[in-house]
Amino acid sequence: MATPGTCTHFLAVFALISALLIGFYGAGSGVTWPVVFLTAVTGLGLLWLRRRDGRTERRVCVLVLGDLGRSPRMQYHALSLSKHGYNVTFVGFLDTKPHQEVLREEKIKLVPVAEVKGVRVGPKILTYVTKVILQCLQLLYVLLRMETQSHILMQNPPGLPGIAVACLVCVLRGSRFVIDWHNYGYTIMALSHGGTHPVVRLAKWYEHFFGPLASRNLCVTNAMKDDLQKNWGIKATTLYDCPPSIFRETPLKLQHRLFMRLANKYPQFQSRGCEDDKQVERSVFSECDLCEEAVTLRAERPALLLSSTSWTEDEDFSVLLKALEDYEGFIKAGASLPSLVCVITGNSLPCTVTPKL
The missing domain is CATH 3.40.50.2000 (Glycogen Phosphorylase B;)
Known part of the structure; x- marks a missing residue:
């Protein structure tokens, strides 16, 4: 059963739509603009009755x-x-x-x-x-x-x-x-x-x-x-952006599972060397002792840089690419910096991993 408030709402919307239709199609049929005005005012008045309580x-x-x-x-x-x-x-x-x-x-x-x-x-x-x-x-x-x-x-x-x-x-x-x-x-x-x-x-x-x-x-x-x-x-x-409490550090075991999934698809996440040990599962970032199910981060792991692609054209993604070129220049000049694995994701670009620098 419709409530009085619901009836008032639909009557108001009906009156406003009627005013628009009369205005567009009634001008040549003898309908005057005062009629359009009164119909619109009726709709506004009914909506006004539904103002805040x-x-x-x-x-x-x-x-x-x-x-x-x-x-x-x-x-x-x-x-x-x-x-x-x-x-x-x-x-x-x-x-x-x-x-x-x-x-x-x-x-x-x-x-x-x-x-x-x-x-x-x-x-x-x-x-x-x-x-x-x-x-x-x-x-x-x-x-x-x-x-x-x-x-x-x-x-x-x-x-x-x-x-x-x-x-x-x-x-x-x-x-x-x-x-x-x-x-x-x-x-x-x-x-x-x-x-x-x-x-x-x-x-x-x-x-x-x-x-x-x-x-x-x-x-x-x-x-x-x-x-x-x-x-x-x-x-x-x-009002600065501040991540709520729903954001927490990802547990190491969950990190390792993610890295291994990515390693199956992208070679940049795959471990190099020491692959003879069947008791240890490795990615380039983490390793898991399969006997004890203990996960640790590798000491020699590269740095992981993660960025989404631009959602709008005003975000100049070339800034990151230029920074990576500068980073590579510092390494070639002898700076002691970690290797990088860059992951670029987004709705308009498939997940892409750049080679390590």
Whole structure:
């Protein structure tokens, strides 16, 4: 049986959709714009009735227009809020599973959204515009159908069209909007299209216009805090990334099992020499006495350097490659430095191991 609140919600959405349809298709049929205006006001009024009550103060929506499993900072936010007694609605793409702590937490509810592609025919601008429109409708549907939240915490970038939609929902439902600034969306777009491209200029205007509308702002560094204040007029709080207690040192036995699995696939992890001893299982980093099942790290092991590939174009991966060249130069000049095994992983690049220096 539908509750009065649910009925009010659907009536409000119906009124707003009706206003849009009347506006688009009713102009030539004698329907006047005052009718459109009144229909829209009715929808807004019904949504206003569903504004915050006392129960919403312990509910927060954490919104990511990206893969939740590859958004560690937003997972930390969700976990931290849940441990402080908040019921968290975690919205985003579920291409990769979030951490088990997030999945096990009873106060965190995952709400998956599908990645919108847009129309795949015609010019690229048509694809982009249709993608933005469809994503707006998708987010409105998801955010308006959930329980009213006291706050919506959103990661930026990506912020188009999420910031505008979240602002609208917060106004309609009396929620407070918080943006966690990781970067600027328009600067990332400029790497592909150039700073003078009309889409990039529109994206910059969009962030400048909607960004200051947030109730609170977080950022990842003091440098970004200063830039937000100086160039955007946004007062933000620096919240450094800090790994939660779910991150612990991996036990030696588990490390060894991982190294042996990698050794079966990549020669850089395979031990060289002393292979006649059948009682000892070795990788280049560790060895296990099979009789006593005791694992130790090898004294002559190389250093392990692990890095993911760039998720966005603004992360210049050539910096690491240049550093490796400099490192090799120091070794050739006689510096006493360990060999390196470099593991580069990522969604767009298979696991690759460079030769030891």
